[in-house]
Amino acid sequence: MKDVAARAGVGLKTVSRVVNGEPGVTPDTERRVQEAITALGFRRNDSARILRKGRTASIGLVLEDLADPFYGPLSRAVEEVARAHGALLINGSSAEDPGREQELVLALCARRVDGLVVIPAGEDHRYLEPEIAAGVATVFVDRPAARIHADAVLSDSQGGARTAVAHLIAHGHRRIGFIGDQPRIHTAAERLRGYRAAMAEAGLPVDPAWVSLGPTDPARVRTAADAMLDAPRPVTALFAGNNRVTVTVVRVLAARPRPVALVGFDDFELADLLSPAVTVVAQDSAQLGRTAADLLFRRLDGGAGEPRRVVLPTRLIVRGSGELPPAGTD
Structure with a gap:
């Protein structure tokens, strides 16, 4: 900074003001200081400044x-x-x-x-x-x-899940399956609460076989979806608890002749280009x-x-x- 000050013909405090963007410097003086900085290749010592602030x-x-x-x-x-x-x-x-x-x-x-x-x-x-x-x-x-x-x-996980399941109920579904993440995870537990709340508000029972929480690896999700869809009284709709679950469920449904409604929690890439495009609860x-x-x-x-x-x-x-x-x- 001393070299910059000497070259620009100003004091150290003026150089400091220019470097730190502080007011109180005329445009001509700022120009001279900036020219000196460029000519000398000066770089502000952020480490020293940070240490002073702790x-x-x-x-x-x-x-x-x-x-x-x-x-x-x-x-x-x-x-x-x-x-x-x-x-x-x-x-x-x-x-x-x-x-x-x-x-x-x-x-x-x-x-x-x-x-x-x-x-x-x-x-x-x-x-x-x-x-x-x-x-x-x-x-x-x-x-x-x-x-x-x-x-x-x-994010409002419970409220989002409640809206998703209520949407499926409004389209005539009464047997709705929920496949979510591990129950110890806060978001998974909240989305399960939202699912149960929507079913209760509609006066619908929840068969334990319609709920599956666990790891989101494809094998586990596929097994859960197949069990719900192949039951004597299969679910007619699925609510997927996050984007990873939804992607696997989309693959499961693509191989089945009978249409099954699906809403996923979390948007995901290309969801709007699938057939049918995937309805989702989006969080920002x-x-x-x-x-x-x-x-x-x-x-x-x-x-x-x-x-x-x-x-x-x-x-x-x-x-x-x-x-x-x-x-x-x-």
């Missing part, structure tokens, strides 16, 4: 699965907010493993990230209490923290990430108060598969 200008993002299309827009939105605040994003995948989640979170804390955005896999987040007490701002997204009070940004994963990151940086900028729980709405996208009428009913 921050590292980095945040961590722990996802469930980096390969899941749902998390791509979420991750990108968090990164865009971080970049707007001059921060670097470091992310990793827990693979739905609580031990891996804790390992990643504590590794990020050891590297002194300023804050964390976490899609939780575990059922006990008390291990984070010392880190939060030490000043690591933490926001949970998609699912709330377990056994601690912390900021959370969620980018908005989830953006809202969580905005909340995180408000905390980092000194925002106080009790932990917040923000619930974002979902929306039903009607495309055709959810509007198929029941076939072979009695």
Whole structure:
């Protein structure tokens, strides 16, 4: 900075103002300083500036699965907010493993990230209490923290599921199957609640054989769908609990001669180009990430108060598969 100041014929404070975008510098002086910066190849020492503030200008993002299309827009939105605040994003995948989640979170804390955005896999987040007490701002997204009070940004999973099943009921279906994720996962449990609520409101019973929760691997989902569709009194419609389940169910139904209505939770690529196009409950994963990151940086900028729980709405996208009428009913 001394060399820039000497070349431009100004003081160090003036150079600092230009570099940091502060007011109080005339256009001619700013031009001379910028020309000196270009000529000398000057680069601002962000490391020293950050250390003076006691921050590292980095945040961590722990996802469930980096390969899941749902998390791509979420991750990108968090990164865009971080970049707007001059921060670097470091992310990793827990693979739905609580031990891996804790390992990643504590590794990020050891590297002194300023804050964390976490899609939780575990059922006990008390291990984070010392880190939060030490000043690591933490926001949970998609699912709330377990056994601690912390900021959370969620989609309305119960409400979305309730709308999906009510939509199928409105089109004449009475035997509706639900295939979801593992029951310990908050979103899976909430979507099951929404399914049961819609059935109860319509005065419809729920046969235990119509509900299957478990891993979302294709073999398990296919087995569950086949069991519901091949039963003596088969379901006439299916509600799929997330995009991975929906894709497998689409493949199962494509091989069957009898039409079966389908609504999936989460939109997915090419859903609108299938025949019939797939009706879905869409959640805005980018908005989830953006809202969580905005909340995180408000905390980092000194925002106080009790932990917040923000619930974002979902929306039903009607495309055709959810509007198929029941076939072979009695």
